[in-house]
Amino acid sequence: MKQINFILDNERFCAGFTTRFGGVSSGAYESLNLGDHVGDEAKNVAKNREILAKLLSVKAKNLKFMRQIHSNRVEIIRNLDDEIAPCDGIITNLKGVVLCVLVADCSPILIVDEMREVVAAIHAGRAGVVGQICTNAVNRMKSEFGSKTQNLKVFVGPNIKGGCYEIGELDLGEFNRYKNDGKFDINAALADEFKELGVKSVKFDEICTHCDERYFSYRRERVTGRFAGFIMAR
Template identity: 35%
Template sequence: MTLEIITDPALKGTTHGFFTRAGGASSGVFKGLNCGYGSSDQHDIVSINRERVAKALNVQPDRLVGVHQIHSADAISVTGPLGTTIKADGLATATPGVALSVLTADCQPVLFADQKAGVIGAAHAGWKGALDGVLEATIKQMETLGAARANIAAVIGPSISQRNYEVGPEFLDQFLQADPTYSRFFAGGSGDRMHFDLPAFGLYRLRQIGVRSATWTRHCTYADPDRFFSYRRSVHKKEADYGRLIAAIRL
């Protein structure tokens, strides 16, 4: 089976993609293109999957750069291969031939490009990272490399949609404590449960800091098990583990 790669016109001029689970070598609950070494999938199988992604991006496997994601607001600038112990959730580079990547399974994978300046970025933005400022931190790293936020295009890839993201009152309280107007990203659910709109929140934060071109691909990871891995769906199905999707971009 061939890889399925979701691209967006806003990032035209870069080699990029939000990869679905199609075309991978993994099996079982990881069936497809599981690119997460942090899963309990076989290490060599994950390596095969990542090699397929690197080939699709036309880079060597060691130039498919990622970090140890920790749901933080930390972002770094990179020029080449990284060690596996570097902890962050956002990356930026102006180095041609380096593909920046993030792994997700409901959280937002966000790809950035200022094509005028020749600077790209990638961020793993779950609710905590987005609330704490990982999108802003990634853009700041891009700016240190010469990007201008008014020229940056940002695309949010497949993420869990509001319809499938049920949360409790403690979750809501964290957002209201940060800014009472964040109530707009919550809709009523059953009892004291609410539904959080993660992609809308990401788009809002991007636009608030001056990113003029910010879009979401409108794919829900939870709702489409044939195409996407989903942490929350795996929990609801009582599965032992879950695969990780990869999103990547290179100049």
């Protein structure tokens, strides 16, 4: 079974999504669990991250994971040894630094500006989408690195049932227009957000994490691991 599904892999950039295969974790976390906050043994998570680093031909310290908090906060990594404040989006123009986003049903979003050689990774769950974390990320790419929206390429990775999250009667304010039968259509909200931003290239993965057992799914299993979206400028 494949450990990684690449969506971009050339001499300048690589990006993709891991599966749950090819790691050392066991039980509910079998096997390539990359999440260190879900109850798995720390040594197994560390080994799994080393496996990912080796697959990407970088050192483990070059993998940058966020402490995700279901927010719309975006941070910039300017140096390899930067300590990342809790957030749900990270951006860098550093070469050889792999930005990682952990998910198990939420939307992992990867953005690349090939012109300015800037990359971003975003964790987009209900709170992040309602808080327009993607707008925050794009605006910071523009203000900090000179990116132009027409040059951005966006990849929305595997998520639950096309991005339709069960939220019941939860009031989403202006985002209630994306609700139907107690489900929030995150993909539709994201598509409109990127359209409003002027981003022309947006690709949505059609894989459903809840349905496809190659991926960890919190809704399917509750106690489970996390797979990762990753992106790097080489």
